Amino acid sequence: MTSMTNRVAPRKGKPLDVWRWVGRIFLVLMLLYTAVPMIWMLLTSIKSGFAAMQFPPQWWPNEPTLASYQRLLDPTNSVGQDFLRFFWNSLFVSTATTILAVIVAVPAAYAFSRFEFPGRNFLFFAVLLRNMFPAVIFLVPLFILMRLLGLVNTHGSLILTYLTFGLPLAIWLLKGFYDNIPYQLEQAARIDGATRFKAFMLIVMPLSAPGIIATAIYSFIGAWNEYIFAYTFLNRNDKLTLPVGIQRFFSENTTDFPGLMAASFMMSLPVVVLFLLLQRYFVRALTEGAVKH
Amino acid sequence: MAHVVLTDLVKTYGNFKAVNDVTLTVGDGEFVALVGPSGCGKTTTLNLIAGLIPITSGEIAIGDRVVNDVDPKDRDIAMVFQNYALYPQKSVYKNLAFPLQMRKLPRAEIDRKVKDAARVLDMTHLLERKPRELSGGQQQRVALGRALVRDPAVFLMDEPLSNLDAKLRVQMRSEIKRFHQDLKATIIYVTHDQLEAVTMADRMAVMKGGFLQQYDSPAQVFAHPVNMFVASFIGSPAMSLIPVEARTVDGRAVLTGAEGWTMALSPLNARKVRNSTTKKVVLGARHSTIKLHRNAMPDAIPAKAYTVEPTGDVTFVQALLSGATVNISVPPNVVVQPDEPIWLEFDQERLHLFDGETEIALMAD
Ligand SMILES: Nc1ncnc2c1ncn2[C@@H]1O[C@H](COP(=O)(O)OP(=O)(O)OP(=O)(O)O)[C@@H](O)[C@H]1O
Numbered sequence A: 001m002t003s004m005t006n007r008v009a010p011r012k013g014k015p016l017d018v019w020r021w022v023g024r025i026f027l028v029l030m031l032l033y034t035a036v037p038m039i040w041m042l043l044t045s046i047k048s049g050f051a052a053m054q055f056p057p058q059w060w061p062n063e064p065t066l067a068s069y070q071r072l073l074d075p076t077n078s079v080g081q082d083f084l085r086f087f088w089n090s091l092f093v094s095t096a097t098t099i100l101a102v103i104v105a106v107p108a109a110y111a112f113s114r115f116e117f118p119g120r121n122f123l124f125f126a127v128l129l130r131n132m133f134p135a136v137i138f139l140v141p142l143f144i145l146m147r148l149l150g151l152v153n154t155h156g157s158l159i160l161t162y163l164t165f166g167l168p169l170a171i172w173l174l175k176g177f178y179d180n181i182p183y184q185l186e187q188a189a190r191i192d193g194a195t196r197f198k199a200f201m202l203i204v205m206p207l208s209a210p211g212i213i214a215t216a217i218y219s220f221i222g223a224w225n226e227y228i229f230a231y232t233f234l235n236r237n238d239k240l241t242l243p244v245g246i247q248r249f250f251s252e253n254t255t256d257f258p259g260l261m262a263a264s265f266m267m268s269l270p271v272v273v274l275f276l277l278l279q280r281y282f283v284r285a286l287t288e289g290a291v292k293h
Numbered sequence B: 001m002a003h004v005v006l007t008d009l010v011k012t013y014g015n016f017k018a019v020n021d022v023t024l025t026v027g028d029g030e031f032v033a034l035v036g037p038s039g040c041g042k043t044t045t046l047n048l049i050a051g052l053i054p055i056t057s058g059e060i061a062i063g064d065r066v067v068n069d070v071d072p073k074d075r076d077i078a079m080v081f082q083n084y085a086l087y088p089q090k091s092v093y094k095n096l097a098f099p100l101q102m103r104k105l106p107r108a109e110i111d112r113k114v115k116d117a118a119r120v121l122d123m124t125h126l127l128e129r130k131p132r133e134l135s136g137g138q139q140q141r142v143a144l145g146r147a148l149v150r151d152p153a154v155f156l157m158d159e160p161l162s163n164l165d166a167k168l169r170v171q172m173r174s175e176i177k178r179f180h181q182d183l184k185a186t187i188i189y190v191t192h193d194q195l196e197a198v199t200m201a202d203r204m205a206v207m208k209g210g211f212l213q214q215y216d217s218p219a220q221v222f223a224h225p226v227n228m229f230v231a232s233f234i235g236s237p238a239m240s241l242i243p244v245e246a247r248t249v250d251g252r253a254v255l256t257g258a259e260g261w262t263m264a265l266s267p268l269n270a271r272k273v274r275n276s277t278t279k280k281v282v283l284g285a286r287h288s289t290i291k292l293h294r295n296a297m298p299d300a301i302p303a304k305a306y307t308v309e310p311t312g313d314v315t316f317v318q319a320l321l322s323g324a325t326v327n328i329s330v331p332p333n334v335v336v337q338p339d340e341p342i343w344l345e346f347d348q349e350r351l352h353l354f355d356g357e358t359e360i361a362l363m364a365d
């Protein structure tokens, strides 16, 4: 008996270690592959214009400088004015898209998850159907539609478009979250004296918070990075969003690599921050221990 | 507290009838146990009473009010869910306080009631924990506590003790019974465990396949099961059910087994057998009503011991008769060997007779 209980799971010898190392090396390579362009972007953004053009390139800037950032963030010069305006426009469009997406997706996903109604499966399929076509094929029709509605050159055109493309996945994502929250919790709350709506707000909402946050971040990033529709629907300089604005501005100032890289870096900042938040919320398994398994 | 009246209650899922024409009255302050095999519609019936699922047809009244269209929160019920349904994001304290908060009780009163309930359920030290930090048994006690803090018209409990260990179960059983006596609470209690039903309930409702089979006091259900299902479902070890044939020998009704033996019947039992629709009759007997003899006796049926299971208190002997297993209990000092010939004497007063076709208990008149 003792020999049985003392026996530990047999450790595999050399072959396993070899594969483990192959895996590690692969991971490091992948990490370099994704991180090097980002690091290069950051390093270039703190070079002087002259240093950035040198060949062979300087890997590490000899005289690092924050001049590019100062210029972009200074509202008194024209570069800074434009950049801050684009930033604000992007922020407005993305935030509005996100808020509306959550307001629509939460009840829609909840209904798909909880209610039996005629045509439920068909509707859900229709929602997902949108995702089977590349967005670009809707570009021209949507442009014509926007012109008819007088929405060209407004942020509304973008917000509407982003909602159309973002909502299907948002609803699908959230439905998954609601499916995982046991219905008995709401039943218990209703017996405990809550209305259906109160049970939703007090019990289901807090539990689906990670899902809602993930959905919001997904909508935000989608809107923040979108280029083609923004490029097509907007042409007034004061309306442009960051991706289009940066592209347009620097095609006129082709040599300012540090400026371009600084602008790109600042554009990626909100996304990076949101991703850090996302990680935190995805890991939390809140419904654990809710019901007997 | 209030009485509950179910009238012709039906719940269908598509073509499937989960609850089938159930009519049942639970008296004010009565403790009713709902028993039956898995999938027989116990939880569905509770959910219908609670208003958590819409009824297909029929009527539910709580107190003197028909509640068919009343929202769960306005039915004045408390429920313990089979899978606990604890609010995972709330501490034990807040789980217990939630129903009281919903009813807008003053904070001090909520605090007092929560702490009282925690003391009764022996979980004062757990109040700050989250449900996922509790064992299954502890979670179940919280679920029970969330119902006990309330003062509703009816308690609905769906297997509230199923996940506790034997000792805790016995302890909680008496707590609930005590609680019922003190509060004169109306309780509808679903359980798999017939011992729970028999020890706690004033009346028990036996269900099968969505149908209510029998609704009576545990003693009556035990002594007079209405059909073979109830007979075999209630009692442990299960009642032995032996297929036999009804015959008339010399003008007297007798039963004959597949082995060729004949059993004479008392006048009452003979009258019952004459009411059978077929010659096929099933003889039912509980282990304690069969006498085991080691020598041939008049009126005793010859058999052979098949297995012998001493349990300490009693020894169970199994024998085969007419292809059915017959359970007999004997005192532990009676030593029977497997394959030993034995003679079985059935107590005419306490044997059960069923119609072999309809499986319904035969009546004398
Ligand atoms: N939403 C549903 N859709 C279809 N069938 C259902 C649904 N809910 C329950 N049923 C069926 O109804 C029958 C009764 O279920 P119920 O949960 O009431 O059984 P139960 O007696 O509580 O069983 P257990 O002892 O296993 O808890 C089962 O056959 C079940 O499969």
Ligand SMILES: [Mg+2]
Pocket (backbone or CB within 6 Å): B042, B043, B044, B082, B158
């Ligand atoms: Mg059940």
